[in-house]
Amino acid sequence: MTDEILQVSVTGAVATLTLNRPKARNSLSLAMLAALHEALQDWGARKDVKVLILAANGPVFCAGHDLKEMTAARAQEDGGKAFFQETMRACSAVMQAIVNCPKPVIAAVQGTATAAGCQLVASCDLAVAVEGAQFATPGVNIGLFCSTPMVALSRNLGRKQAMKMLLTGQMTDARTALEWGLISDITTAEDLMRETQAMAAQIASKSGRTLKIGKQAFYAQVEMPLDQAYAYATEVMVDNMMIADAKEGITAFLEKRAPQWDAS
Numbered sequence: 473m474t475d476e477i478l479q480v481s482v483t484g485a486v487a488t489l490t491l492n493r494p495k496a497r498n499s500l501s502l503a504m505l506a507a508l509h510e511a512l513q514d515w516g517a518r519k520d521v522k523v524l525i526l527a528a529n530g531p532v533f534c535a536g537h538d539l540k541e542m543t544a545a546r547a548q549e550d551g552g553k554a555f556f557q558e559t560m561r562a563c564s565a566v567m568q569a570i571v572n573c574p575k576p577v578i579a580a581v582q583g584t585a586t587a588a589g590c591q592l593v594a595s596c597d598l599a600v601a602v603e604g605a606q607f608a609t610p611g612v613n614i615g616l617f618c619s620t621p622m623v624a625l626s627r628n629l630g631r632k633q634a635m636k637m638l639l640t641g642q643m644t645d646a647r648t649a650l651e652w653g654l655i656s657d658i659t660t661a662e663d664l665m666r667e668t669q670a671m672a673a674q675i676a677s678k679s680g681r682t683l684k685i686g687k688q689a690f691y692a693q694v695e696m697p698l699d700q701a702y703a704y705a706t707e708v709m710v711d712n713m714m715i716a717d718a719k720e721g722i723t724a725f726l727e728k729r730a731p732q733w734d735a736s
Contacts, residue, residue, distance in 0.1 A: 478507040479529075480515070485522040485676040486669065487515045488580075494530025499538040500588050502555075505562040509569055516573040519735070522676040522683060524573065525668055526596060527580040533605070536587025536621075537563070563588055564620060567595040571691055574684040576675055580668040581605045582661060584643075587618055590654075594624035597687065599655040600668045601646045607654060610641035627694075628653050679717035679733045 479490040489511050491498040498504075515521055528534060537559065545552035570577050570592075579593045581601035586608045593599050593607065609618035609625065618625075618638055625634040633652040637644060649655045659667045675683065689708045693701040712718055716734050724731035 476507075477501075477504050478511055480511060482521065483669065484673060485520065486525060486672040487518070487521045487523075488525040488527055488669075489515070491526075491528040491534060494528075494532070496538065496540075497532040497535035498528045498530060498589070499535045499541075500563060500566075500592075501538040501541050502559055502562060504538075505559070505566050509562070509566045512566070512569040512573055512577075516569075516575050519680075522575055522678075522680045523672040524575050524577045525580055525672055526570075526577060526592070527665065527668075528582065530583070532583045532589075533579075533581045533585040534589025534592055535584070536589045536591075560620060563591075564623075567591060567620075567624060570595045570597075574687065575680075576672075576683060576687060578668055578672055579655075580664055581655065582664055584608070587611055587621060590637075591618075591621035591624045594621070594628045594654060598657070598671070600657040600659060600664065600671065601649065601655045602661045602664050603646055603658055604661070605646045605649070605655075606643045607637075607646075607649050608641060608643045609637050612639060613641040625654075679721065679731070681715055681717050681734065682712065682721075685712050685715075 477493050479492050481488045481490070489508065491504065493499060493501070493504060512524070515524055542552065542556065542559065545555035548555060576597045579596040579599040581593055581599060582605065584606045585593045587610060590607045590609050609621045611618035622634070622638055625637060629652045644654070646655065646658050650658055657667070685708065689705060693705055696704060720733065721731045
């Protein structure tokens with residue numbers, strides 16, 4: 473377990489996926505991307521798990537792509553193009569797997585998150601970071617614009633803030649990241665996992681079917697024009713009202729008791 477590049481632990485209805493390449497700054501090698509993608513799909517489908525936490529071992533949350541691995545690929549006959557395509561497609565698939573996961577995904581960020589590591593944070597539904605955490609999309613500094621991280625950033629930050637990160641490549645501190653909407657909460661290093669676990673447990677106490685409906689609807693409507701979004705959300709709300717958990721939740725509220733969610 474300790475040697476695996478991705479560790480998994482479960483507490484109650486919360487599964488924690490921990491990046492475990494601290495000596496490589498938890499960079500997203502092709503193997504790491506494959507492990508993360510598989511874990512998101514597997515644990516996202518588990519009925520006994522309602523929330524996922526994405527964490528990391530070591531002082532760095534994630535430094536982005538494994539540049540040593542990518543540089544080594546340049547020795548291939550095509551100059552590495554096929555490997556670069558495979559890596560970028562695998563990374564994009566992981567980011568979409570987070571968004572498409574039926575369970576809420578919370579990032580617990582204990583250090584720097586740069587390039588695709590920053591993209592990883594931006595792709596999660598929520599992100600709790602320590603006070604000293606820093607974020608950057610520094611590709612522009614090495615001649616490689618962070619075009620794929622841009623997709624996640626532009627959907628979380630204001631355009632000017634996203635472009636500032638992308639064009640300057642400079643570090644952004646946790647307080648600024650909170651103001652800009654890149655993260656949702658700040659805490660101390662000592663309390664990071666305790667507070668993230670508490671948040672996850674609070675969410676996990678809700679109806680799993682309702683969480684799935686809500687997350688899917690959020691990402692669908694946010695890309696729609698206002699009138700389409702309301703038409704879509706109206707139908708989602710009606711369908712949600714028809715499930716057993718909605719009936720149980722409303723009844724429990726009126727009867728002033730805790731709801732008993734359907735476990736199926």
